[in-house]
Amino acid sequence: MQPEQIKKVNIKELARLLSLSTATVSKALKDSYEISEQTKKKVQEAALKYNYTPNPYASSLRKKKSKTIAVVLPEVDDNYFSLAIKGIQAIAEEKGYHLLMYLSHEKLSIEKAIIDACTSGRVDGVLISISKESNTASHLNQLIAEQIPVVFFDRAMDVFEAPRVITNDFESGYYAANLLLEKGCKKPVFLSVSSSLPICNLRAEGFLKALTDAGFKGKANDQLIYCDGTDAENYAQVKKLLKSKKRPDAVVGSVERLAIHAYFACQELGLTIPKDLKVVAFSSLEIAPILNPSLSTITQPAFETGKKAAEILFSNIEKPGKVKASETFILPTAYFERGSTL
Amino acid sequence: MQPEQIKKVNIKELARLLSLSTATVSKALKDSYEISEQTKKKVQEAALKYNYTPNPYASSLRKKKSKTIAVVLPEVDDNYFSLAIKGIQAIAEEKGYHLLMYLSHEKLSIEKAIIDACTSGRVDGVLISISKESNTASHLNQLIAEQIPVVFFDRAMDVFEAPRVITNDFESGYYAANLLLEKGCKKPVFLSVSSSLPICNLRAEGFLKALTDAGFKGKANDQLIYCDGTDAENYAQVKKLLKSKKRPDAVVGSVERLAIHAYFACQELGLTIPKDLKVVAFSSLEIAPILNPSLSTITQPAFETGKKAAEILFSNIEKPGKVKASETFILPTAYFERGSTL
């Protein structure tokens, strides 16, 4: 095969081929009123023929718009986050934006580096679900300094003002606890994935409130356990808990993974769900119904959360300040009672 | 709060502040030998102080390198793909590259548009897992025309020469069938997600070969069913199959989702796995052991596939032609026999 010398044409060469100026070509391609219909047609045909595609970065440089947004999240191999991304992507695609994906791996240091990379024009906006370690917002201030809109989804930060879309976490936690209490549980425990994430804390607070309302007197640190280590550490911790003499008779997983840990631990320890342990999880796992036993979930609208967050972001990109930084969007969760709480 | 006028400094202003030229500043920042240690230090300190970050697109434009790669895949809310992305991201992060994520939603037309967006300098390389509809490679030719390295992962294209990393699909299909035959299955069926994807076809061929070797005489189209519609359509199809009078006594899901469909269908139809139907799936589902019943899987090394593909891509970005287009990397699958085939 002949190595085709398809010299990529840029606007300059295209202009030369047409005996026009680059200015005219540029304007013709974006259907400017300054150009006659006749030349517009010629230019557009030639562009097609020579397969001209404008260099996006040259264009970004001049227009100071990148048509790109960043989504930064802790992990991607997670049911919730991959659904959220899907929602974000749906809107981005609709708007013709490109999507840069970054993972913080739950590290603040990495998150900082990521935000750094988002500045200086790389992106027009940022969607972020913060890491467990993110207790300071200093890195995010760079973004407001450069007027780059930010929207939180799921994991937001209290100390930084930006629109956020979350779920009714307190109520959901309250609901989960009550459900377990109704089933006669005496020692329910909330497995929190973080002591710093507001979303987790709200869920935990709701849970504890329900216990208090029901007259429980136990110490909070018996009812609330932080599993904020690595996956392996968390699993070990859950397993240890279920093996200890103060084994709970029910757990609420603040995230899907913790509930899964409980399932595996029970399997390994020979405990039976729901007889020995009832389980509820904040989760959007589609296959919850076919787990053994089927898992009761407080289902978060992951896809919709992503969509909504993206919509807000674009709204603020197109019209800065349209959605106020103080606004919070609460999407409702849904409760599905299944085999793990029978 | 005072609206801080943090005027973002660019290299020009930084140079002015230092009474130096932009050339000197630029060189100082990248530790050029042309600049004295003294000025280097001054410049670097000033850059830090004024929080200077080079505009990435200006830099890309001049250097003709974007430090960005694209990963294009059919869907993201899929266990396999999200793990693959994780692997890709790990390498990209290590190399200091940015990751543009695109979804084709199994549409060739969208895939074409995506590839189009990847040209003209937007990315330095492309990792792709093609859509079900992708039966032509014309869109990918644009990439070779612009010398943009491409690497396939998982779903490769026969008619386009690029390095690919896949699994030992034929053998795995063969293995899956044999396992079912050993269990005494008389009517095993392969559920293929596509009639065009080589990866699927290989798995199917291995499966059929095992049947032939075992002396099966049935028509291939009774043993091989294409579920290449939407999710809902596929589910309906699987359900219909399991309800029909020629209901199979075992199915092999060419992808995770099809096996999940079978689980749900059985649940709805009152069929019991593995008694009424045995199930094996090509899958990398971590929670396969806690399904009801636990799912026998041919586990694909999703994470490693992503990593390997990314490594090859960077190898070809850094040294064009390093990995030949004809090379195929085969990563081994692992078989886990669980409750669904007992």
Next chain:
DNA sequence: TTTATTTACGAAACCGTTTTCGGAATTTGT
């Protein structure tokens, strides 16, 4: 017919970097 207006295009500046190349100042060699 003269003047005012509109139409259609091009020259050139600009976006923020990087890189080449030239040259002044300093150091080294003899």
Next chain:
DNA sequence: ACAAATTCCGAAAACGGTTTCGTAAATAAA
């Protein structure tokens, strides 16, 4: 002391577009 080499820096030209602004020609208004 003078030539040669080295060190260190800046002017200017890219990179590939977009946008402003000026203007010649065509048309409309008087």
